[in-house]
Amino acid sequence: MSEVSLKFGGKIIEELSQKIPSTLFALNELIKNAYDAFSPDITIKVEASKNTVTISDNGNGMGTDEIESLFHISKSSKKFGHVIEQNGASRITQGSKGLGFLAAFKFGDEVQWTTRKGGMQSTFSLRKSDLVSKQDLAGTSIPIITEAHNGKGTTIIISSSPKDIEVLLDDLSNEKVSEKLAAAIVDENFDIKIEIENQATSYSTRNLKDFKLESDNDQLFYVSFDSEDNNIEFYHKGELLKSISGLPEPMRRTDYSINLELVIFHFERGRNSKSISPLNKRVHDDALYPLVYFNRNIFNNIVIFDPELLRKTSSGSSLPQMIGRVSLRSQSEEVEFNSDRTNFVENSLTKSLIKNLKALNDLIQTNGSELKRELQKENSKKKVPTGKAAPVSKPGDPKKIAASISMNRKMPLKIYTPSDQIELEKYIFQVRNSLGVEVDKNEVEISIDGVPSSNGVLHSIEEPCEKLVGRLQELSATRSLN
Template sequence: LKEDESNQLFYVSYNSKKSEADIFHKGELLESIEFALRRSDYSIDIELVIFYFGKGKNSKNVSSLYKRIHDGALHPLIYINRNLFNNTVIFDPEILRKKSSDEMLPQMIGRVNIRCESPDLEFNSDRTNFVENSLTKCIIKDLLELNKDIQARGAILKKSLKKNNKVPTGKASPTSQNDSNRSRTASIIIDKNKPVLFYVPSDQILLEEYILQARDSFGNEICMSDIEITIDGDISRKRSIPSIESPCEKTVFFRYNDVQTELVSKEVKISFEEKISNISGGHREKSLFTIKSSSDYTVGIETVADIINAIDIAYSSKSKEELLPLIACSTRAIFEISAEKVLKTHKSWFTNFNREKLSTSTKREIRDSLLLDVIHIVLLIKKNQALMTAISEASGIRYKNLTNLMSVQSFKVAVKESHIGAHNSTRYLSKPKIESCADSCGLFAVMSDILINLTKETLNNTKIHKIDESELDKNLGAGEPDNLDC
């Protein structure tokens, strides 16, 4: 605290138990920054002095104890359970060096004290760094973000102090008297570890669990019942969110009226989404082909599985823009192979249409035999509830979602887009078109895979209602209503 007092700009004190970093200038508290740690099995206490060296001044009067050996730059000392930790990386004052000089405060010294009893706290052989695991990742990330927050907020405060191109400096730390008499603010700290994204249908959510800490302006813990909770503007008497079945977003506010400092409020947005899972021929971490299901689906048709894997490799490459025509042609191959397998496996399900009964527009559409095969299969599935149920159960796609996904128009467009990739200029292709085509193509591959693997028991108990010319006309002819009377 006595190092080069005339050039001190800020004194910063952080205590993880309070989840608050206090910034002082010339002994006066300027601001408190809320910051809660990610986990409770370690604690962090920080004391920093941040300098401002004006024109013609430098850090020569600061003890070499706080200077890095390799370049002489200032840095705080790190302690782990009261032992000096020879590391200048996990709390690096130059973390914002890519920012402009007005947005960073790298001239800092002090102590960063980490306390942790966990057996997961491990070090490398020369004890200059951590062994990477979930615990040490959290410690490093907390220190990184706290470092950034202190510098970013301090830089803003420095600008506000600057007058006549001069920044006032002097002994920054408070005396014990003005520190004890300083005013406090009420605070509600949200637990950063609590999830804000859920998949539908969700479990019920207890909202009080999102409050990590709540204190009034006297520093006392606030009783949970005194904190008002609202969901989308309505007071929540039950203080919980019931199971959500459809995608949406809920805005939750936690409010407390303090007797001295009045309202303190914190907002949390909680999203509910359909789970998107991979369709693959193997075990790839990410795939272009996905379904709205709670679990991944592995296609059993060997050739289709190989093509999906090959497309995923191509799509994840740096040169994927050059490979879009190849990817489009390959999705057409998936349609072709999948459709052929279904038509051969279940010949009795399908009608040989009398083309004389079809409209001119339908005849024009089915010149592409693949389009006819794909739409025929899709219409058949839509018409037969037993097939819809079997596909829903085997794929993990909820029946309601599957019904919404069975858009004849979507499958029709996907088949046509893949045909463009094979026979027309690449200017018609784009990343969004390829991804949209992959959605329908992947779903068709999954449905086909399930249909050809139906058990004998299911087949024996299933009466199939075939598609006739009028239904084909209704969906491929003029107007394309994309609905089917089942």
């Protein structure tokens, strides 16, 4: 048997756990921990007969050091938004504040952890009511029972009260909540399962319907945007209809990226959105909206990309019947969220991001409305033609090459001769490989004119010239420094 010591006051558990306001938020925190541990899945099981909630994963588990840091509030070795790799797989780090374990106390007073790593199994438990009664927990030790075990992963058993279980079951009985929980992480190699005792219905990421297949007879447009190439593309019945420029150059930034995939519907009289999955509907009503993700994790915000943006000011240009994904990505330490992760903490970066999302929303709805009118005019029956909108890739089609280097626009791109030596890493904001997957810029090998650079430094330039700076991989991406 071993033990770890708590490094915070008892009241902080009560204060911080109270700031975890919703079922969706609390379970999302526990899901993120499993994802960061490279588990292929996580199962959330609610058993009213036992008054327990069990969360289990098959990830890396925790050793002594990880257990020690678990109880050190606000300390974490994780860097939010950074790419981490294990056995050839890569994931984007979700946790960084060291607050994940507090989410378990949202559902009960006593929590037991059983975790397996490196041939050992460790079991320990905490009772919140015992801790909050103490003003100072310094020196308070938590016994850990250890034994040999060849498995891996972590199981959390929360002993709840009938009242807390009733509240949890009431939330999970809403399909719009449960499906969003199952869709909390965008990664085809990660499955979130939700099981409720004595209920035939269960939820799984892999069983969710692809939004591009929803009500396909009523689809008007499939719209895509990637801030890397800054083009908004409108597809109609599987064919590219129009491509327009996205954000004006002064609005573009490299400390975050935006990717949009939207399906816009047109429902003729007598048809409606009832057949569309609860996942794509707001919890408080049945209005359609696209899900927002930040670094692959669901961002519970229904207004940051509001389909009804133009409904009041310019109804003729409004296309409010839309679903899909708004995917945001950033490693910046400026990105912070409010306590229930429904909005950003306001600063220059988040204000810019919100402004750009609004501008893109306006562009898509305004231009889409014009295209809709043109399609209606061309139709012999003067009806708006609809049908499955997203393009379908054919067998044998080459994969889209997406290798790229995004430059840090905060750094000067005009360099005057004779120049000082240039640290090239500072000029590179984001690197994506030929599959479009982001690669940690600190782990790629920089080349200059095709020759590997051992230190990533471009030495003093005496005469005007062009240098091709890239990374060495099966497909190079280059940018010019003049």
